[in-house]
Amino acid sequence: MMIKRLQELLAGVPDISAWKIIDRRIQGQELYLTHREVDMQRSKDVRRIFLTVYRDFQEEGKKYRGSVVVQVHPTYCAGEIRALVERSLDSARYLRNRHYPLVQPGSETAAMPESSFAARPLEEWLSPLAETIYAQEGAAEARINSAELFLSRIDTRIVNSIGLDVSYRSYSGYLELIAEDGGKAEDGGKAGDGRKAENGRKVHAGAAAGEVELYRELSFSEFESGLLASEVRDQLRYCGDRAAAGATPHLKRFPVLITGDPVPDFFGYYLTQSAAESVYSGISTAKVGESIQGDEVRGDRLTLALEPFLKNSPASAPVDTDGFALRTAGVVDAGRLERYWGPLRFCHYLGVPPTGAIGNVTVSPGSKSLEGLRQEPHLEVVYFSDFITEPLTGDFGGEIRLAYYTDPDGRRRPVTGGSVSGNIRDVQPQMYFSRETQSRAGFRGPRAVLLPQISVSGAAAT
């Protein structure tokens, strides 16, 4: 009803050249747990309507399209909407952007695979999800400190002024899980009382002793109890290892194996470099047909694609936010850039076929097994405080919350504290991806990436 009223109102606006509406209805259930007690329950029922108004104009023979995006709250009255549209159109005539088309109706849109969450009302999933999570306690000494569980059903409809009208339903699950361990410090010390590292030096940031915790967030769109259980068990095990970890040695430059959540972030650099918007704005110089991985690749070559649908990914969708029908798009093949990717607007500017803005990334597995990658002395980081990859410059790094150090004698032990840092352009000629794969929110690809000789700052004072 609201959309129909909005369409009727827009039809009567004189200066509007085109418009697009994204209408999302979100029903959500939230459960907040501390240890085995319910902290709070919340639910929500909200509607978010985003309107884009377009205004075309010409200056010195050039055709421009200005656009403004506004949120039309469901409680706006007709007068408020009219004023908002008029203000937006007034703004749009000062936004000198090259003209670009809207998505045409009629493209065949793939059907959104139905989620297992569709089988029952949302609130009925809270119990099986929470039970699966807490059933993993006991598998390790660590336990669950707290959990926040969100589950949403999202109905999306995208309509534009040239007849496009597409709808789909998706589900989004999110878990924030804190694991804790009482600690088993070798010297019986407590956090912060100045434990000694193995080399006798004073321990700094994060050297574990006493109680420790590990933070983890998981996104999902299916009830996959086996996968959820395995992720929780891993976190509890890692938390126990953090409690027993010594200080990361000062390794200066050393091979580093990054695993788990940071891996998708790491590959995000190549997404930015190959994005039509980056190329159009001049911040990327990547060229189709050329190597995106540098000139002399001696390690694994990157193969990267975008997938509209990835099992258990909340980012899966049949269309992007323009309503553009999405298909699998190969972007990098064996290190060579195959195509630029992006929404209709920026692909149109570059004169290349659009892929749409696709939410899932796949990276092909590498040439070596995890065990193979672990053969030489290395530092395997499984948890960072916050792993950061700067997609523009390629700088990456983060503080280590848990890593496993394999020393030159082949001994492997958990360590914590210190940091790693480097630049993708320096490591890309000689990086290796694991043959084993992982699935994360919006990502399927290698479980680990081995980076040669990057900077490792230890947690022990010099």
Added chain:
Amino acid sequence: MNVPLSTYLAGIKQPLERLVEILAKDFPYVSILSTDSTGMRYSVRKRAVDARQSSWCERGSVIRVFDGRRYLEYSFNELEEDSLNDIEPLAGTIRERFRKSAAVGGKLPFAVPELPLICEQPLSETWQGKVGILPEAVPVEQTIGRLSRLKDRAFELSEHLVEIEVRFEHMRVSKLFVSGKRELEQSYIWAQGYLIPVLRRDETIREMFASCAGLKGLELIDEMEAGLSETMTIGVQLLDAERIEPDEYEVILSPKIAGLLAHESFGHGVEMDMFVKGRAKAAEYLGKAVASPMVGLRDGARAAEQTGSFWFDDEGVLGGDTLVIEEGVFRTGISDLISALRLGISPTGNGKRESFERKAYSRMTNTFFTAGTDSLEDMTASIEYGYLLEEYLSGMEDPKNWGIQGQILYAREIRDGKLTGKLVSPLFMFGYVPEVLGSVSMVSAEVQQFGSGMCGKGHKEYVKNSSGGPYIKTRMRLG
């Protein structure tokens, strides 16, 4: 001028009061927070200009009830006109929703602890902020024109500039809180501006970042204009920046980095919902020394005039001014209302929500180290070999284990008591909170506040706040 109040909130105030009255027959405590926050974000780049409503915009309500044992919440943003005239059907729908939630909770294999009832003192008040130039009072053409001229000037300043984003965002925040005993309304404005140039020379590419923010309107663009030249100068210098040799150094933290340290060390570390969960190491240190006697730290919506300021929080508690660390001793934490109930303490006015759609947590407002008596010149002169850390990109807390991580955009080298002109970039600073704060040996006299960032709890629940401090000399590991 005064920031106008929301006419929408004024229009729904009476129906909401009636809704509270009806629901109060079934629930010992009922409150409603309604929001109507509007604003725009303008972004000018070399080849694209964008205008969109700020992502901080919201209009909706959250109802909280106490069912005699626990607190339940429901967020919604559809309110038919008929409902405003006859609120009974809506009350029935909400009652049914809470009944369902309670039933789901009852089936969970977890205990539901019995919480105390919220006791409020009666209060009815309205607050309006002040602003220099109301953004909507100026034609958009002028605003975009000023931002475009900034972009053009930037390209005149360096041949190495590849792209620049000149971004300006303004928000008018309007909130109404209604409960059995309280009726509070507030409206205020904040704005923030960013200059993000990207420079390239041969194969080297660098991104600079500068920002400003405040309880201001369009007058903030004056600050952006004044800062452009320095931003571009540093951006060009970054092209020659080197990597730092990882080690522990004597460092001077700029007021911005001091703010990051305040935020990540004893800001997140004393959010008292973490005390309830047993996630805060600080809980063991109440009344104990946690820092050098030179260190003082405050937090509060009324402790400073910045983007973390407000009159009442998202639970109807008046904003405060909390002395967290006094002469190196940890005095008290910052708390939301329900955590305070569970801990048996008074709330400090730190209950904040990302929006009406989200839960309230203990959150920082304006967090900053207090002033000392030293000068930056003396601090620099006292360092044989170290760094002045000037600008950061992000930070991460670790309240349980008292680690901190900061991603620093650049630092200036100090040798023999003087800045050498050499920059290192990018780098990480990290440390163990009591050691970093315990090593503070000099503190400058002037405190600065910065409010252009946003703060997450873990990796979600983003809210506006500010942080700051004076220049601080300490020791930290850099890598």
